[in-house]
Amino acid sequence: MAYEQPVLETRNLSIHFGGHKAVNDVSCQFHRGTLTTIVGPNGAGKTTWFNLLSGQLRASHGKVLLHGEDLTSMSASARADKGLGRAFQLTNLFPGLSALENVRLAVASQHHTGHVFWQVSARRRDIADRAYELLQTVSLAHRADNLVANLPHGDQRKLEVALLLALEPEVFMFDEPTAGMSVDEVPVILELIAEIKARKDKVVLLVEHKMDVVRSLSDRIVVLHNGELVADGEPAEVIASPVVQEAYLGATQGEAS
Amino acid sequence: MLANLLSGDYPRSRILMVILAIIMGILAFGPFLFPGVRAFSMMGMICVFIILVASYDLMLGYTHIVSFAHTMFFGIGAYGVAMATASWGKGFDAVLLGAAGAMVVTVVLALLLGLLSLRVKAIFFALVTLAVAFAFLSLVTQLYPITGGEDGMRVHVPRELGPAFRPLDDTLAGFSLPDAFAALLGNTSWQEVFFEVRITGRTLMYYVAFGASVLVFLFLLRVVNSPFGKVLQAIRENEFRAQALGYNTVLYRTAVVVLSALLACLAGVLFALINRYVNPENTLAFELMVFILLMCVMGGMGTLYGSVIGVTLFLLAQNYLQDLLKLLVEQLPPDSALAHLVGPERWLLWFGLLFVLSVYFFPSGVVGQLRLWAARSPRTSNTPEAVDTDEPRTQYR
Incomplete structure (x- = not known):
């Protein structure tokens, strides 16, 4: 997938609420057939970043591109129409x-x-x-x-x-799809996500806290911390990296699983 | 056939079905069941108001858009016909031109209202419609040379729709329901129950209004049960999510405002023709707007059938509560405090009380409550919610 054009791209995406930088300068590319998990402690800006992608919030700076087309000024309904699909964290x-x-x-x-x-x-x-x-x-x-x-x-x-x-949609965005589900319901949803991934023609973005889920499903992990992208790479490598251990896993191990 | 006409949206309550059938039957044969002008003109008003209130319910009940400009569009329709016939004489061409002109004005105004203010918060839209409606009311009141100001205008109805037109030489037989009731009690003889009905242009006009009312109602039933109507309900339930599904909600809301305004305008046209007199009081007053809201809420928002019930209840009360109170006063000792309290001039007080009680006991309106009872009783709970006529049913529908 190395030199294929990315399906979805964010360039220097930022949103500021007053002085608070909820998402700051996040640039990422997502390719066809990949599943990327976004992790980070509560308040890291994961859902806000999702909102910027799907149009519930408008960016203060930066761009959202789908197949190279600039979606930044489009409404949520227009983006959904273009192929950015979103499932919400709170029902x-x-x-x-x-x-x-x-x-x-x-x-x-x-x-x-x-x-x-x-x-x-x-x-x-x-x-x-x-x-x-x-x-x-x-x-x-x-x-x-x-x-x-x-x-x-x-x-x-x-x-x-x-x-x-x-x-x-072309891009599936799941915001903690298994939160609050009973143990026997979780596999149904995870299997569905795995199926979408197996089709190899979609982009899947997943916000998830359960580390076993993250490890087994992801091709790649992006770590957000205080609104900034602090790590991005293969699951094993990201989980092992000291910056992640400190920023996320070390601090909130208890909540994370 | 019936499923098709009702778009699969049944009353879903036996009591409601019976009440609706009675209302429908009485309206269909109205001129042959009630002698006298008063009942006749009230039935005409019921037909007109069903259009007005049902179209309001499309906005309020199905989409949760609060508008106070519904009477403005009603007034535009009424004044359109009145002004056109005043300038071009009593012909169908004048009526049609007036109606067409009113529709154009309605669409333009509704589009402006929708596009300018539906983007923002619901309360803002409500306030803007209120302001615009008041501005329109004072405009009509001030423009005396064109609109007759407070005095209003006589509507020059085409001869074929007026009292002088007699399409039949003979009279037809009518069966008076009130007299039949009196005869049953032994107060009158059965001979007096039958009366002569002379078909005039006014009778024809009544049936035009009745036909329009039935058609508009069935049309609205179709609209609310169509994919479009379901999007409206989605906007009502969760506009944010409707957007996330890819629906441009501003467009849908604007479309609803325009559609509902057009139907209000049509109701205004019919009102002008049937009432043959329009003034700010009977078409544009804020009081009328409140009445529409009351009828909608009383009958049951978001049920359409509720508008029929609400209109009928309200107009019955408005027309006959005073008589009822008069009867009551006669039974009471004269000049007692109680007699003063139930004096016919206080009908609005009693009506207000009735309204408060009905909202208190039927928070979801008469129709909502009847449906709730029907759903609770096991007998009727399997009434199909949606519909098929000729196709085989699948297991889930």
């Missing part, structure tokens, strides 16, 4: 709608049918079938008609992943 769904409807909305967005006002939504078999298939993928089919507000936390996390899969 962030449509609570008053059914699980199936949640996924159907994501599928409909991908099919660009949101403007169709003359058809009954439930009759769009193509969209409903795809949505149901995705619910099966995350083993939530039995919950299809439940309101999301009534789903247990773990199921909401799975639904979050189903929504991301529905968008069929």
Whole structure:
């Protein structure tokens, strides 16, 4: 992959809240078929950096490029349309709608049918079938008609992943996808992520604290600390590096696992 | 067929279904069931207000956009027809031109409102619509030479829609419901139950309004159950996430504001034709805006069927609560404190009380509450939420 053009790139990406530099001068490139984990202690700027990528926040400086195209000034919806897909850390769904409807909305967005006002939504078999298939993928089919507000936390996390899969993005961004899940649910999600990686044509970005997960899945680890990129490389090498040991693992070993 | 018409969105409560069927039946045969002008004009108002309130619900209930400019668009429609017929005489061409002009003004204003202020916080949009609506109201009041100011304008309705037009030489037979009720109690003879109905242009106009109301309602049912409508509900539930899914929410919100404004404008056109008199009080007043909001909330926001129930309840109360109170006063000792309290001139007080109680006991509106009861009782809980008619059902739908 060495000289292939990167799919996603950030150049000197920074955001400042007043004097606080939440993300400072982060430059990274991500290539097709790779899975990169972003680690760092709480408050290191991982989620903020994700927000800058997917457009929930606008950068103070620097650029976000997708296939060389500058996305920096685009809205979140336009970036999603371009292929930057995002699953959120805090469950962030449509609570008053059914699980199936949640996924159907994501599928409909991908099919660009949101403007169709003359058809009954439930009759769009193509969209409903795809949505149901995705619910099966995350083993939530039995919950299809439940309101999301009534789903247990773990199921909401799975639904979050189903929504991301529905968008069929080029860049998958998972923000702690397994946080708050019970032990037997975690493998379902990890397997899905491993499958996306195995397809070799997507970019996967993962924010994750569980070091065993990080070690087994990642091709590469990026370490953020106080908003700055402090290490970037092969998992074994990054985990072993003294700067990481000190900044992250040493300090927060207890929380990390 | 029915599933198709209702877009798979059933009332989902037997009681509600019965009430709706009764309202629909009475409106459909209205001129043949109630003798007298008062009931007739109220039924016309119900038809017009169903359009007005249902379109408001599309914004408020389905998308959570609070707008105070709904009466402004209603007024634009009404004044459009009034002004056009005042200048070009009582012809259908004048009515159509006036309506078309009003629609153009409506689209432009709604687009401006939407694009300028929907980007920012919801409260800001509400305040902007309030300001614009007040500005429009005072503009209409001030422009006496064009709009008649406070005096308002007579609407010159085409002859075919006026009282002088008699399409049939003979009268038809009507069956008076109130008299039938009285006869059942033994107060009147059954001969008096039947009355003569003369079909006039006003009857035709009533049926135009009724037809428009049914069509608009079915159209809105389709809209809220379409992929577009689902995006609106997604925006209501979590706008931030709707954006992250790739929906340009500002565009969707603007589209809703424009669509709902257009329907309000249509309601205004019908109002002008059926009421044949428009003034700031009956089309643009802030009080009317509050009434629309009340009807929407009382019936149940985000249910569309709620608008039918809300409008009917509200207009019934507005028209007949005073009579009811008058009856009550007659039963009470004259000049007692209680008699003063239930005096017909205090109907608004009692109406306010009824409203507070209904919101307190039915926080999700009449329709919301009926559906909740229906969902709790095991008998009706398997009513399908969505729909298929001719296709085979799959296991999940």
